[in-house]
Each structure stands twice: as C-alpha cells, then as structure tokens.
Amino acid sequence: MDIRTRLSLALVSVSLLSMMFLGTFAYSTSSSLLQEKSLRQLDALAESKKRDLIKVHDSWVESLRFIRDRTQLRYSMQQYFETGSPEALSDIQSTIDGITAAVTEFEKVIIFGIDDEEVASSGQSQITHPRMPVGDDVTYIGTFPREDGPRVVLSTGVSLDGELIGGIEMIIDARDITDVTSNYTGLGETGEAFVVKKVGEKLVTLNPLRHEVEGFSGEQMAATATADMQVVSTPNGSVPAEAVKDYRGEWVWLARRHIKELGWDLVVKVDAEEEEKSIDVLRKELFDIALALSAFAIVGGALLGYYLASPIQNLAVVVERIQHGEPGLRAEVKGEDEIAYLAESMNGFLDHLENQQKKGA
Amino acid sequence: MPEPIDFLKLFGGFVYLLMGGELLVRGALGLSRESNISPVIVGVTVVAMGTSAPELMVSIFSALSGHPGIAVGNVVGSNIANVLLVVGVPVLIYPISCAQKGLSRQTSLMIAVSLMFIVMCVFEPISFWEGVLLVFILMSFLIMATRGAAIIPLEDAEEQMDRRLGLPTYPSAITLFIVLGVISLPLGANLVVEGGVGLATSWGVSEAVIGLSLIALGTSLPELSTTVIAALHKSSDVAIGNVVGSNLFNILAILGITALLTDIPVDPQFLRFDIWVMLAASVVLWIFVLAKGSIGKIWGGLFLAGYFGYLAAIY
Numbered sequence: 021m022d023i024r025t026r027l028s029l030a031l032v033s034v035s036l037l038s039m040m041f042l043g044t045f046a047y048s049t050s051s052s053l054l055q056e057k058s059l060r061q062l063d064a065l066a067e068s069k070k071r072d073l074i075k076v077h078d079s080w081v082e083s084l085r086f087i088r089d090r091t092q093l094r095y096s097m098q099q100y101f102e103t104g105s106p107e108a109l110s111d112i113q114s115t116i117d118g119i120t121a122a123v124t125e126f127e128k129v130i131i132f133g134i135d136d137e138e139v140a141s142s143g144q145s146q147i148t149h150p151r152m153p154v155g156d157d158v159t160y161i162g163t164f165p166r167e168d169g170p171r172v173v174l175s176t177g178v179s180l181d182g183e184l185i186g187g188i189e190m191i192i193d194a195r196d197i198t199d200v201t202s203n204y205t206g207l208g209e210t211g212e213a214f215v216v217k218k219v220g221e222k223l224v225t226l227n228p229l230r231h232e233v234e235g236f237s238g239e240q241m242a243a244t245a246t247a248d249m250q251v252v253s254t255p256n257g258s259v260p261a262e263a264v265k266d267y268r269g270e271w272v273w274l275a276r277r278h279i280k281e282l283g284w285d286l287v288v289k290v291d292a293e294e295e296e297k298s299i300d301v302l303r304k305e306l307f308d309i310a311l312a313l314s315a316f317a318i319v320g321g322a323l324l325g326y327y328l329a330s331p332i333q334n335l336a337v338v339v340e341r342i343q344h345g346e347p348g349l350r351a352e353v354k355g356e357d358e359i360a361y362l363a364e365s366m367n368g369f370l371d372h373l374e375n376q377q378k379k380g381a
Numbered sequence: 382m383p384e385p386i387d388f389l390k391l392f393g394g395f396v397y398l399l400m401g402g403e404l405l406v407r408g409a410l411g412l413s414r415e416s417n418i419s420p421v422i423v424g425v426t427v428v429a430m431g432t433s434a435p436e437l438m439v440s441i442f443s444a445l446s447g448h449p450g451i452a453v454g455n456v457v458g459s460n461i462a463n464v465l466l467v468v469g470v471p472v473l474i475y476p477i478s479c480a481q482k483g484l485s486r487q488t489s490l491m492i493a494v495s496l497m498f499i500v501m502c503v504f505e506p507i508s509f510w511e512g513v514l515l516v517f518i519l520m521s522f523l524i525m526a527t528r529g530a531a532i533i534p535l536e537d538a539e540e541q542m543d544r545r546l547g548l549p550t551y552p553s554a555i556t557l558f559i560v561l562g563v564i565s566l567p568l569g570a571n572l573v574v575e576g577g578v579g580l581a582t583s584w585g586v587s588e589a590v591i592g593l594s595l596i597a598l599g600t601s602l603p604e605l606s607t608t609v610i611a612a613l614h615k616s617s618d619v620a621i622g623n624v625v626g627s628n629l630f631n632i633l634a635i636l637g638i639t640a641l642l643t644d645i646p647v648d649p650q651f652l653r654f655d656i657w658v659m660l661a662a663s664v665v666l667w668i669f670v671l672a673k674g675s676i677g678k679i680w681g682g683l684f685l686a687g688y689f690g691y692l693a694a695i696y
Contacts, residue, residue, distance in 0.1 A: 021550065022547050025547045311572060312386075312390045312392065318400055
C-alpha cells in the first residue's frame with residue numbers, strides 16, 4: 021500500500037476514533053439528560069394543569085361570592101327571616117331561579133337560615149349531604165363523584181350590617197375539569213391527565229379516562245390500587261423516581277399535584293415506551309449529525325495525508341518516468357526535509373550516471 | 382428540521398458513500414490481485430459494481446424506507462447528469478471523440494434499455510420480475526464484457542496506475558478495507574436519504590425532485606471529477622464509455638437489484654417530464670456516437686445549458 025493511502029488512512033482513523041469516543045460519551049449521557057428533560061416537562065405540564073384547575077375552582081368561588089354580595093338578595097333574606105314575608109321569599113326564589121337559569125353549571129342553589137333550615141332552592145340535584153355550619157366566607161363542602169361527572173358543593177354565610185343572617189349552598193356540575201384533563205397537548209399519543217379523589221376506601225377518578233380498559237370504571241380500592249392512582253396517598257406530592265405500572269398495566273412516567281382547595285390529586289402521565297421512542301429518535305438524530313460531522317474529519321484527514329505524502333509520490337512518479345525512458349528528468353527539490361535531501365541526492369546520482377555514460381560513449 | 386442539518390447529512394452521506402465505495406473497490410481489487418483472478422473479470426465485477434455501490438445503496442435504502450421517489454429520481458437524474466454534465470464539462474477543456482470501437486453497439490443498448498425502463502415506468506410499479514429481467518440483461522452484458530464484446534465503465538490508465546500502489550496486500554488490510562467499505566456504504570446511504578427527505582420537506586418539493594437533482598448530482602460527482610482530470614490530461618475519450626456504461630448500470634443494476642428487494646412505485650411526474658429529458662439526452666449522445674463525431678466546446682456549452690435549464694424547470 022502506498023504512503024499516501026497509509027497516511028490518509030492513519031489520519032482519518034485517528035480523527036474518527038477521537039470523534040467516536042466523544043460521540044459514545046455524548047450518546048450515553050444524552051439518554052439520561054433527555055429523560056430528565058422529559059420528566060421536567062411532564063412536571064411543568066402538571067403544574068400548568070394544576071393552575072388551570074385552581075382557576076376553575078376560583079371562578080366557582082368568585083361566582084358564589086358575587087351571588088352572596090347581591091344587596092337585594094341579602095335584604096330579601098333578612099326581611100324573610102324577620103317577618104316570614106311571602107313577597108320576600110318570592111324575591112329570593114326569583115333571584116336564585118335567575119342565577120340557575122343563567123349559569124348552567126350551577127346545578128342547584130339553596131338558601132338556608134342560620135338554623136341550617138332550607139328556605140328556598142332552585143335547580144335539581146341528587147346530591148345529599150349533612151349541612152355544614154356556615155362560615156363567613158366560601159367553604160368547600162366536598163366533591164361527589166357521579167356517573168355523569170363529579171359535583172362540587174360550596175357554601176357561604178350571608179351577612180348584613182356585620183350580622184350573619186343565613187347561608188347559600190351551591191351544587192356545581194364540575195364537568196368543567198374535563199376541559200383541563202382532556203387537553204392532551206404535550207402528552208403524546210398515549211399520555212393522559214386525571215383527577216383522583218379518595219372517597220371512603222376507594223380512589224375515584226373524576227374525569228373520563230383516555231384509555232378504555234375492560235372491567236375498569238375509574239375506581240380502585242385504595243389499598244390495592246395501581247401505582248399511578250396510589251400516588252395520591254404519597255406525601256408532599258412526591259412521585260416514584262422510576263416508571264410505574266398504570267391501570268392498563270403499561271409502564272408510565274408520572275407527575276402529581278395536590279390541589280388542597282378541593283382535596284383532589286392531579287396525575288399527569290406519559291407512557292414510558294412512547295417517551296423512550298421519542299428519546300431514541302432524538303438520539304438517532306444526534307448520531308446522524310455526529311456521523312455527518314465526522315465526514316469533515318474524513319475529508320480533512322484524506323486531504324492532509326495526500327498533501328503530506330505528495331512529495332514522496334512525486335519522487336516515485338519521477339523514478340517511474342525515468343524507468344520508462346525519460347533519463348533527463350530530475351526530481352523537484354522543495355524544502356529542507358528528508359524528502360528534499362533524497363530528491364537532491366537522487367538528482368546528483370542521476371547526473372553522475374549520465375556523466376559516466378557520456379564519458380563511456 | 383432545519384436545512385443546514387439536512388445539507389450536513391447530505392454532505393456527510395456523500396463522503397461516506399465515496400469513502401465506502403473506494404475502500405470496497407480497493408479491498409476487492411487487492412483481494413483479486415492476491416488471488417490471481419483475471420483482470421477482465423475483476424474489471425467487470427469488482428470495479429464496475431463497486432463504483433456503482435453508492436448509487437445502489439442509496440436506491441435500496443430509499444425504496445425500503447418508503448421514499449421510492451428518491452430511488453427512481455437518483456437513477457433518472459444520474460443518467461441525465463451523466464450525459465449533460467459529465468460529458469458537458471470536460472469537453473469545455475478538451476474535445477471528446479466518439480469513435481471508440483464497440484461504443485455504438487453499447488450506446489444502442491443504452492437506448493434500448495432506456496426505452497424498456499420507460500415502458501416499465503408506464504406500467505408501474507417496477508416489480509420483482511421486471512427486476513429479474515433487468516438483472517438478467519445486466520448479467521448477459523457483463524458476460525459479453527468479459528468476452529470483449531462490450532465496454533465496461535473501467536477507470537482510465539492513470540487511475541489504474543495510481544491504484545497499483547494503493548491496494549492493500551496483507552489479508553488483514555484487505556479485510557479491513559472490505560469491512561469498512563461495507564459499513565460505510567449503508568451509513569452514507571442512510572444519511573443521504575434522510576438529508577434528501579429533510580430538504581424536500583423544508584423546501585416544499587417532492588422527494589423525486591431532490592433525487593433528480595441533489596442526490597443524482599452528488600452520486601455523479603466522482604464520474605465528473607474523473608472525466609475533468611482526464612480532459613486536463615487530454616485523454617477524455619474514455620468519458621463516453623464510462624457515461625454509457627454508468628447509465629446502463631444505473632438502470633440494469635441499481636433499479637434491477639432494488640426491484641428484486643421491493644416493488645418500486647413510479648411518481649407520474651417522471652413520466653410527464655424527466656424520463657423524456659433522460660431519453661432525449663441519451664439520443665443526442667447516440668447520434669454523436671453513430672456519426673463517430675467529436676463533441677467540442679459549443680456542444681459542451683449546450684449540454685451544460687440544457688442541464689441547468691432542466692434543473693430550473695424541475696424546481
């Protein structure tokens with residue numbers, strides 16, 4: 021094999037080996053970095069969805085406060101509780117009828133006195149629960165899962181001139197949370213978000229799940245629940261460091277947020293397999309780019325090898341041509357290195373031979 | 382996907398393809414030299430097939446990965462570039478004579494094979510049995526070549542002399558050359574296909590257009606550099622034989638072998654325009670060969686104008 025090829029191969033091999041070591045290191049570390057980044061994104065998504073849910077809750081609270089602070093309603097309530105006036109009761113009824121007619125998510129509005137006795141109500145609901153003592157501000161009574169979606173009950177005391185005169189209870193159709201949980205942006209083809217609440221010994225999901233599993237209706241016994249639902253009982257919103265199996269039996273990465281205003285837990289999860297696939301795509305892209313970049317090392321190494329070995333090649337070409345009948349040809353002496361010395365010596369030797377031949381002739 | 386990365390992939394892919402092809406050919410030549418195999422057999426099999434390995438690998442990769450437009454585009458675009466560019470550029474330096482012995486028969490075969498390819502495109506996809514037919518014709522052609530009845534796309538005399546010393550001699554070096562060549566070729570082909578598909582997506586053009594232009598141009602660059610160097614040494618007559626041989630190989634070997642592996646659907650766009658440009662360029666070359674004429678600067682300029690006009694038309 022000629023010097024040019026050997027030198028080029030050596031330079032290319034050294035460059036490629038260096039790049040390969042660098043690439044192997046980058047490739048192996050990229051996996052954990054990308055996974056970490058992916059989990060951070062999941063966590064950020066969970067935080068964002070938590071804020072959206074809190075906003076939904078805040079809008080309910082604000083609505084109840086707005087109703088409570090309506091002056092006409094408070095005066096009608098005071099008048100009714102003091103005098104038992106049918107006109108005042110009629111005013112109360114017409115006010116709350118207007119409210120339930122205007123806002124469809126308010127399933128039922130109930131007005132009661134300080135003795136907790138119901139005096140008027142508007143709307144229909146099958147939710148029953150023991151009346152809680154009214155407080156000064158809006159109080160969260162509870163969440164009641166139903167087949168057609170969860171209901172949330174809030175109540176508030178009503179005061180006039182600093183004196184508590186009664187209360188308002190509002191049963192809210194909480195299917196609004198589905199708008200938040202059914203938005204799968206950033207969750208890929210298989211990821212999902214759901215809200216879990218512990219009801220008695222059961223863990224109940226409050227929104228429809230993305231995947232249908234035969235025999236699973238969104239409820240599990242807390243003690244034996246799958247890891248994705250069981251995380252609600254872990255302290256401080258912590259989640260497992262590794263992938264866990266979800267209600268479908270698939271390995272998932274998850275993030276969790278506790279919404280203390282409602283006693284709910286939000287679980288956001290993505291399938292580990294899908295996530296690893298996207299990581300593999302990124303890693304393949306990195307590999308391709310590294311491979312493409314290494315082409316510069318190949319071109320550079322080959323050119324450098326050819327350039328460095330070209331004086332030797334030129335010398336060989338001169339010898340070849342002299343052998344094939346060009347005796348007057350001489351090698352170019354360039355520089356002060358060994359090759360120049362060889363060329364000069366060869367030229368001197370050829371001159372000597374030529375002179376000897378002339379003398380002989 | 383940003384364009385610079387696609388260009389980078391395309392560049393890297395071509396470098397790996399060239400390197401892989403070169404290593405494979407050198408390794409196989411070294412092996413045949415050490416095994417005392419006839420130079421004619423080596424020329425027909427190793428050199429001819431080895432130098433087409435990059436195009437073959439790109440076509441197989443693109444067809445198997447669901448981008449048949451690139452496979453067909455590469456063949457059609459290479460055949461156009463071979464005539465209009467690879468002949469067009471060197472004749473600007475030194476005229477080419479088309480009076481080589483045996484060239485007219487081979488160019489006629491190229492026209493016949495091109496017409497057959499057009500028929501296959503009309504009744505697309507190019508299927509397994511059509512692939513068998515193409516490979517059968519290729520084998521017949523190679524057998525003819527070993528008997529001296531056909532010209533094959535060999536290297537010119539200077540290249541052969543250069544390689545005399547550049548071949549590996551030790552079994553370990555021969556193995557290394559062949560193994561590295563076999564590894565580099567699919568790596569390069571994968572990069573070229575990915576870069577090509579990425580560019581097609583970024584520019585909003587079909588994959589066929591990228592195959593016809595950038596990829597075909599990239600895989601024709603080695604032939605172009607060989608013919609330009611030959612022209613500089615005033616020995617560019619070998620260019621016509623190489624172009625005709627390369628065009629035959631593109632259809633018979635590359636499409637034939639690819640069709641053996643998977644059906645190749647043909648985009649109707651090829652039948653509307655590109656295939657006819659390929660046929661027209663081949664016919665022009667055929668006329669020169671039949672007339673045993675010489676291609677000079679004026680024709681070279683026209684060939685180049687035709688090629689750039691064609692590129693402008695497809696974009």
